[in-house]
Amino acid sequence: MQEYFNFDEVEKKWTTRWHEENLYKTGDDPNKENYYVLEMFPYPSGNLHMGHVRVYSIGDVIARYKRMQGYNVLHPMGWDAFGLPAENAAIKHGNIHPQEWTWKNIDNMRRQLKAMGLSYDWDREVTTAKEDYYRWTQWFFVQMYNNGMAYKKESTVNWCPSCDTVLANEQVVNNACERCDTEVESRDLEQWFFKITDYAEQLLEDHKLLDNWPEKVKIMQKNWIGRSEGMRIKFSVKGVDEELEVFTTRPDTLYGATYMVLAPEHPLVKDLTKGTEMESKVEEFVARVKRQKEMERTSAESDKMGLFTGGYAINPVNGEEIPIMIANYVLMSYGTGAIMAVPAHDERDFSFARKYDLPIKVVIQPEAREEILTAADMDEAYTGNGYLINSEEYNGLSVTDAFAKMGKDFEAKGIGNLEVNYRLRDWLISRQRYWGTPIPIVYCDDCGVQPIPEADLPVKLPHDVEFSPTGESPLTTVEEFVNTTCPACGGAAKRETDTMDTFVDSSWYFLRYLDPHNEAEPFAKEESKNWFPVDQYIGGIEHAILHLLYSRFFTKVVHDMELTDAVEPFTNWLAQGMVLKDGAKMSKSKGNVVDPEEILAEYGADTARLFILFASPPEKDLEWSEKGVEGADRFLNRVWRLVSDNLAGLKKVDADYQIDNFSKEEKSLHRALHVAIKKVSEDVGERLNFNTAISAIMELTNEVYSYLNDRKSKDTNYQLLKDVMEKTVLMLAPFAPYMTEELWEELGQEGSVHRASWPEYNKKALQKDEITIVVQINGKVRDKLNVPAKISKTDMEEKAMDRERVQEYLAGKEVIKTIIVPGKLVNIVIR
RNA sequence: GCGAAAGUGGCGGAAUUGGCAGACGCGCUAGAUUUAGGAUCUAGUGGGCUUCCCCCGUGUGGGUUCGAGUCCCACCUUUCGCACCA
Numbered sequence: 075m076q077e078y079f080n081f082d083e084v085e086k087k088w089t090t091r092w093h094e095e096n097l098y099k100t101g102d103d104p105n106k107e108n109y110y111v112l113e114m115f116p117y118p119s120g121n122l123h124m125g126h127v128r129v130y131s132i133g134d135v136i137a138r139y140k141r142m143q144g145y146n147v148l149h150p151m152g153w154d155a156f157g158l159p160a161e162n163a164a165i166k167h168g169n170i171h172p173q174e175w176t177w178k179n180i181d182n183m184r185r186q187l188k189a190m191g192l193s194y195d196w197d198r199e200v201t202t203a204k205e206d207y208y209r210w211t212q213w214f215f216v217q218m219y220n221n222g223m224a225y226k227k228e229s230t231v232n233w234c235p236s237c238d239t240v241l242a243n244e245q246v247v248n249n250a251c252e253r254c255d256t257e258v259e260s261r262d263l264e265q266w267f268f269k270i271t272d273y274a275e276q277l278l279e280d281h282k283l284l285d286n287w288p289e290k291v292k293i294m295q296k297n298w299i300g301r302s303e304g305m306r307i308k309f310s311v312k313g314v315d316e317e318l319e320v321f322t323t324r325p326d327t328l329y330g331a332t333y334m335v336l337a338p339e340h341p342l343v344k345d346l347t348k349g350t351e352m353e354s355k356v357e358e359f360v361a362r363v364k365r366q367k368e369m370e371r372t373s374a375e376s377d378k379m380g381l382f383t384g385g386y387a388i389n390p391v392n393g394e395e396i397p398i399m400i401a402n403y404v405l406m407s408y409g410t411g412a413i414m415a416v417p418a419h420d421e422r423d424f425s426f427a428r429k430y431d432l433p434i435k436v437v438i439q440p441e442a443r444e445e446i447l448t449a450a451d452m453d454e455a456y457t458g459n460g461y462l463i464n465s466e467e468y469n470g471l472s473v474t475d476a477f478a479k480m481g482k483d484f485e486a487k488g489i490g491n492l493e494v495n496y497r498l499r500d501w502l503i504s505r506q507r508y509w510g511t512p513i514p515i516v517y518c519d520d521c522g523v524q525p526i527p528e529a530d531l532p533v534k535l536p537h538d539v540e541f542s543p544t545g546e547s548p549l550t551t552v553e554e555f556v557n558t559t560c561p562a563c564g565g566a567a568k569r570e571t572d573t574m575d576t577f578v579d580s581s582w583y584f585l586r587y588l589d590p591h592n593e594a595e596p597f598a599k600e601e602s603k604n605w606f607p608v609d610q611y612i613g614g615i616e617h618a619i620l621h622l623l624y625s626r627f628f629t630k631v632v633h634d635m636e637l638t639d640a641v642e643p644f645t646n647w648l649a650q651g652m653v654l655k656d657g658a659k660m661s662k663s664k665g666n667v668v669d670p671e672e673i674l675a676e677y678g679a680d681t682a683r684l685f686i687l688f689a690s691p692p693e694k695d696l697e698w699s700e701k702g703v704e705g706a707d708r709f710l711n712r713v714w715r716l717v718s719d720n721l722a723g724l725k726k727v728d729a730d731y732q733i734d735n736f737s738k739e740e741k742s743l744h745r746a747l748h749v750a751i752k753k754v755s756e757d758v759g760e761r762l763n764f765n766t767a768i769s770a771i772m773e774l775t776n777e778v779y780s781y782l783n784d785r786k787s788k789d790t791n792y793q794l795l796k797d798v799m800e801k802t803v804l805m806l807a808p809f810a811p812y813m814t815e816e817l818w819e820e821l822g823q824e825g826s827v828h829r830a831s832w833p834e835y836n837k838k839a840l841q842k843d844e845i846t847i848v849v850q851i852n853g854k855v856r857d858k859l860n861v862p863a864k865i866s867k868t869d870m871e872e873k874a875m876d877r878e879r880v881q882e883y884l885a886g887k888e889v890i891k892t893i894i895v896p897g898k899l900v901n902i903v904i905r
Numbered sequence: 906g907c908g909a910a911a912g913u914g915g916c917g918g919a920a921u922u923g924g925c926a927g928a929c930g931c932g933c934u935a936g937a938u939u940u941a942g943g944a945u946c947u948a949g950u951g952g953g954c955u956u957c958c959c960c961c962g963u964g965u966g967g968g969u970u971c972g973a974g975u976c977c978c979a980c981c982u983u984u985c986g987c988a989c990c991a
Contacts, residue, residue, distance in 0.1 A: 078944095290909060290986075297908085297987055304991080322991060335991090378989075408990045415991085422989050497990050618986090688930070689917060695984095697917060701931050708944095709930080715945085756921085766919065769929035776929090783947080848925050853972040855925055893971050899924055903971045 075721055075820055079714040081678025084816045089188065097826055098193040101146030109145040110605045111137045112584055112644075114613030114621070115152045115200075118179035119159060122186045124653035124660060124686070124698065125614065127670045131683045132650055132692050132764070133612050134192045138808035139758050141193075142832040148605050149193060150587040152200030153180050156208075156510045157576045158237060158253065161541055172509040173537070176203060186671065191679040191811045193828065198590045202579035203509070207586060209532035210596040211579055212514040214632075216525045218268065219515070223631055224503075226523065228264040230339075230407070231502055235259055238543035239506045242575060243499050244298070244620050252620075266513060266572065267500040270627045274299050274496040276641075277626055286646040288693070291618045298619050300497025305481060307414065307490035309334065309387040312395060314345060318387050321409030321495055324416065325484065326476035329465040330437035331414040332427070334387045334398045335380065337406040338363045346385040346398065356383060356400065363402045378403045378426045390489045392466070401426060409495055417455065424455035438473060439463045501624065503575045508541035508548040510573030518560035518567040527561050533569070547571040580621055581628035584608055584643055602638040611644035612692075614652075622647070648762060651695040653686070660698070668698055680810035681707040687764040687809060710813055712775055713806065717799055717817050720782075723790060725822060729797035733839075740791050741843075743781045747798050748839035750774040754805045755832070764809070771805055774798070796821070801833040849874045850901040851883045867894045874900040 092098065113133035116126055137149035160172035180201065187194070200207055218224040232241045236256035240263060245252040278299050281292045304323035311318050318334065336343055338360040347353045359381045380401035387396050403422055404413055417427035417434045427434050434449035440460045447456060462468045462476050471479060484490040504513060512533045514526035526533055536555045541548040549555055549571035560567035582596070588605050589597035607629075622644075629643040652659050655666040673682045685706035690696040717724070733744055750770050757767035778798055782790065800821055807814040807827045818827035842863050847870060849857040857879045861870065871892055874880060880902065887904040894900050
């Protein structure tokens with residue numbers, strides 16, 4: 075046996091054997107429970123980065139641990155292979171096709187993942203850009219078109235001028251493109267949408283089922299969905315035969331409405347101003363607001379701009395005539411695009427009213443205030459609780475009671491309806507780019523919009539395309555693609571040329587893994603019963619809204635299509651932290667990138683994995699440290715040497731012994747073993763705290779070293795040592811799969827360590843004969859003493875009191891009381 | 906502005922239920938081994954001090970408690986999310 079761990083040799087040896095034995099094939103033992111662990115699949119950029127190393131190391135430890143625990147484990151890997159960088163690379167380099175670029179990257183990254191020793195079932199590899207996958211993405215689209223979940227409409231959408239395509243709302247961050255950070259523009263276009271808003275309530279409601287999701291992420295999604303309860307109230311408009319509807323969360327302040335505001339895009343604006351002296355002014359104003367960037371318009375700090383339209387609305391409760399304004403701070407995309415303004419009790423309305431000198435009428439009186447609140451002494455809106463004033467029969471009611479009573483009354487009188495509104499918009503899925511799933515729709519002059527029949531799927535993405543971005547989909551230039559026949563009438567028709575957002579591809583890949591070779595359906599329902607939902611999902615928090623919300627939506631759609639019983643895709647989600655170097659995220663521009671390939675070449679996969687799991691708990695950010703990597707390497711070699719140095723002795727015996735006549739040192743080592751098993755099992759299995767699990771194994775290893783050092787001249791108990799080493803190797807196996815496999819073989823074991831059972835601890839072995847208790851005087855530790863483990867409370871107190879040191883402290887003082895925590899401490903309170 | 910999380914040695918971090926703060930690792934110091942270096946092993950390593958005794962110590966200030974890193978209140982700093990959504 076080598077004296078040190080030669081990772082290169084060992085990795086080569088076991089990579090081959092594992093492949094030959096198909097060791098990580100998904101289990102199908104009917105006597106075992108199933109467990110599905112999944113990490114977010116990568117975009118094939120070409121090379122792994124440290125973030126990948128971290129997330130896949132975490133997933134692999136869980137997969138390996140669960141296998142050893144006796145589960146059938148589904149642990150698959152694939153490629154989020156459609157997307158812009160492939161096209162951009164093609165444009166930049168001129169001579170490489172996006173497909174070729176992608177396939178090449180996948181090959182390289184697959185090689186890198188394999189080098190990391192990850193236990194994937196590669197037979198289930200899924201690639202979203204392959205026909206056998208996107209065919210089913212299209213199939214889902216057609217199903218969704220047929221049940222009304224996919225539809226086309228013209229609206230104002232976000233356009234990224236750098237990516238030359240529209241974006242979904244979720245892909246716009248601070249008014250900039252989530253991918254390239256370019257400021258987005260608004261365009262009015264006809265686009266395809268998924269009706270995610272139909273599921274707004276359920277997406278919120280079902281957060282309840284996601285106990286083990288980070289609270290933060292649920293809050294982010296909740297904010298994004300933006301549910302608010304309120305009322306839709308109808309105002310009549312003076313002199314115009316039309317009603318003006320507003321949405322408000324404060325119907326209780328209706329008596330305080332002193333003006334109305336329409337979004338500049340509101341259709342009523344034209345009706346109100348047509349032919350009036352205001353017409354040209356209003357038109358000018360609308361044009362000005364439209365020129366304003368979305369950012370300026372929707373930022374809380376920016377100035378509110380408004381203009382009187384000349385029209386008046388009638389307050390339905392008291393008949394008051396109130397002026398109708400238009401203003402930039404009211405958005406057409408939320409609610410009805412119009413509001414009733416209650417400046418006394420809404421901050422935005424207040425600042426607008428002050429700026430344009432509009433009346434302010436107080437209708438809520440703060441409970442705590444003695445004198446009556448008036449508009450004159452307000453310098454900000456009062457939005458808190460209180461009771462109603464200036465509101466006729468509702469005077470004196472609390473805000474909550476008024477809301478309830480007015481809601482009921484207004485509904486009865488036909489003034490308004492209780493309504494729930496959401497900030498969430500439908501998901502815009504069309505993209506004007508080449509490298510994506512074609513939308514399976516044709517347009518026929520006679521039959522209109524026609525989905526492609528199932529039998530004709532996939533609509534293949536043509537290969538030879540001039541894909542330089544022009545703002546229109548590159549597919550429009552491919553005549554063989556565009557010109558087709560109508561599936562309904564057989565006449566000439568044209569294909570949809572937009573492709574789908576790649577987030578569509580990744581919204582259901584976790585379902586395809588269940589049954590990746592199924593040619594008849596996206597997956598068999600039976601397989602979803604076996605494996606779905608994912609028991610443990612792992613990935614970056616940057617997808618808190620995007621991918622995770624879309625996947626939840628998709629799962630609910632698939633559920634309602636009766637293809638699965640599950641309503642949520644990911645039972646547990648671990649959001650892993652970033653990998654930092656010098657306190658900052660690794661990036662090319664900062665020049666602080668550490669290439670995983672170099673680390674693997676220098677230290678091997680086991681060391682790289684061990685370090686990245688040891689340096690920090692998985693959900694926190696991790697500071698990369700070359701010294702830390704060396705430390706991990708040192709530890710693995712310490713374990714290796716324990717086996718190699720004692721191999722002769724270990725080979726002679728079995729791990730079989732009676733503890734009854736163990737020496738003190740042997741007992742202590744035996745106990746340390748079982749303490750470690752308990753700790754590691756809990757940390758890996760329940761807490762997912764791999765850093766402390768590894769430190770527990772290190773402590774055990776340190777115990778073995780001190781045991782061997784203490785006994786230099788005496789006999790080593792090889793039976794015990796063998797047991798300790800076997801179990802150390804088992805516990806280390808999920809972290810360092812190569813080295814442990816080699817040691818397992820050296821220890822004379824048959825079969826793979828990764829098919830062996832996880833060790834169990836013995837409760838009895840954890841017990842101590844003698845324990846150390848602490849004696850405190852007034853809460854300060856003053857003495858420690860060793861006592862039998864089974865000592866009674868009174869004996870504890872007695873022994874503590876007997877101590878010389880304690881007596882010194884007690885001299886001349888009065889003992890007020892003593893607190894005794896069994897097995898831990900005695901605290902003597904003196905005065 | 907609102908919301909959430911965090912703040913512990915020189916560094917990464919541990920302390921799971923209110924009970925010995927600093928496990929484990931890095932770094933550092935000393936010793937052993939070695940021709941030397943590296944590697945390895947052993948011991949030490951929060952600060953102070955009248956040095957084996959005591960005092961101080963988990964962002965700051967207060968509080969609850971026999972006892973607080975942990976609970977409560979106020980504040981500071983950092984990170985993240987939201988930010989005219991009616």
